[in-house]
Amino acid sequence: MTRPIKPDAKPARPWFSSGPTAKRPGWSADGLPTDLLGRGIRAPEVVARFAEGLALTSEVLEVPEDWALVYVPGSDTGAVEAALWNLLGARPVQVMAFENFGKVWATDARDHLNLQPEILDATWGRFPDVSRVDPAADLVFPWNGTTSGVRAPGGDWISTDREGLVICDATSAAFAMALPWDRLDVVTFSFQKALGGEAGLGMAALSPRAIERLDQFVPPRPVPKVLRLRNDTGFDRALATGSMINTFSVMTLEDWIDALVWAKAEGGLGALIARTEANAAALDEWVARTDWVDWLAEDPATRSTTSVCLKIIHPRVAAMDDEARRDLVTRMKALLEDEGAAFDIEGHRNAPAGLRIWCGCTVDVEDVRALTPWLDWAFAVAMAE
Structure with missing residues (x-):
């Protein structure tokens, strides 16, 4: 059998990981300030720099x-856990568990905080019944x-006169999707997602x-210092x-500030959302004309524009067991990685097998368009072997 012909062009920046994500266009470590490295974390200049990071983020x-x-500390996971450990217990708790991390938060609330949460679950590819x-x-x-690859269908389903708090894990939504702040109470995210920062630090709004x-409210449990x-x-x-809270990496913060300065120069939040949506639209155009792949998210209104998850629907693949897929x-x-055409395009280990x-906004749309012929090529080669 003739081996499929490789595409002519490759993505200039073939980084498509869902975390840490691609650095901003034009990024270089040489551009990061180093004058505060080695300084004490409580030094006034260091505290002022961390405060500047908060102000720029806001x-x-x-x-x-x-x-x-x-x-x-601990990236978005740490930020969500901080919210759970400090805030939950005053009222009944509901947790939406429609993907891996929602399931983790449900387990933590039930098994580690000894609460009795109502778990609002949904099968992979669907959003829970609001x-x-x-x-x-x-x-x-x-x-x-x-x-x-499933996102909330807007926020109208969240009451503006609610009695409870809404704790939103927004790590792959912040800086890429519009968030209804009047319907949320805690919004968490990490440096390593939408703006391509380094891992290890999270933020809670x-x-x-x-x-x-x-x-x-005094939590009815000991809360770890971190x-x-x-x-x-x-x-x-x-x-x-x-x-x-504890000693954070100054270099990681400088990298975060670098990303925020780029984001401002691009035009701010609206421009970041537009870049993200253009990338998702370019991939959607390919999915629409490709017969072996489809979205994992069933409802177009709930399809992610950042962590796009795809399922392989070719009949031969559909007949395989999970291990073979x-x-x-x-x-x-x-x-793809051997060719340097794309890195880290596999689905999460706990998700259904797929891509x-x-x-997100740090990816260039030209690279998404250049990626799609390589996906076709890799699928054809893998199926022919």
Whole structure:
């Protein structure tokens, strides 16, 4: 059998991982300031630099002025865990579990915080039934399922006069999708997703209602120091001024600030969302004309524009067992990486076997268009072997 012909052109930047994601166009380590490396984490100049990072983040993300931003160790996972450990227990809890991380938050609330959460689940490719959401309960949910390619269908289903808090894991949505701040109370994200920062640090944006909960509610559990958002009197407001819970990487922060400066120069949040949507649209055009692949998200209204997850629908593949489908994806990944045409395009290990392609704002649309012929090539080669 004749081996399929390789495409002529490759993506200039073949990085399509869903975390850490591609660095911004034109990024270079040489452009990062190093004058604060080796300084004490409590030095006034270092604290001021961390405060500048908070201010830039708030500006670019368009966080409401009466909210507070804090850094949390452990990336987005640490930020979500900090919210769960410090805030939950005052009211009944609901958790949306429609992809891997929502399932993790549900397990943590049930097994580690000893709560009795109502779990609003859905099969892979679907968003939960929003009619089940109780405005009197605290709600935990991912805005965008990084592992399933499913995102929230807007925020109109969240009550504006709710009694409970809404804790939103927005790590693959922030800087790429519009967030309804009036319907959310905690918004978490990491450096390593939409703006291509380095891993290890997360952020939590806290609404006045979330801060009020921190001031008035004492968690009925010991909270580990690295997750502690409270002091003896309530919310530790020093955290919103550039003070750190523990020692954070100054170089990681400088890289984050570099990404934010680029984001401002591009035109701010609207421009970042437009870049993301253009990338997703370019991939959608290919999916629409390709008979062996389809979206994992069934409803177009819930299809992610960042962590785009695809399923292989070719009849021969559909007849395979899960292990064989995973072997096929692994072979496609190896073929693409050997050619330097694409890196890290496999789905999450706990998701159905398939492809996952990051289309966030730090990816260039020309690279998405250049990627698609290589996906066809890798599939044809893997199927022919």
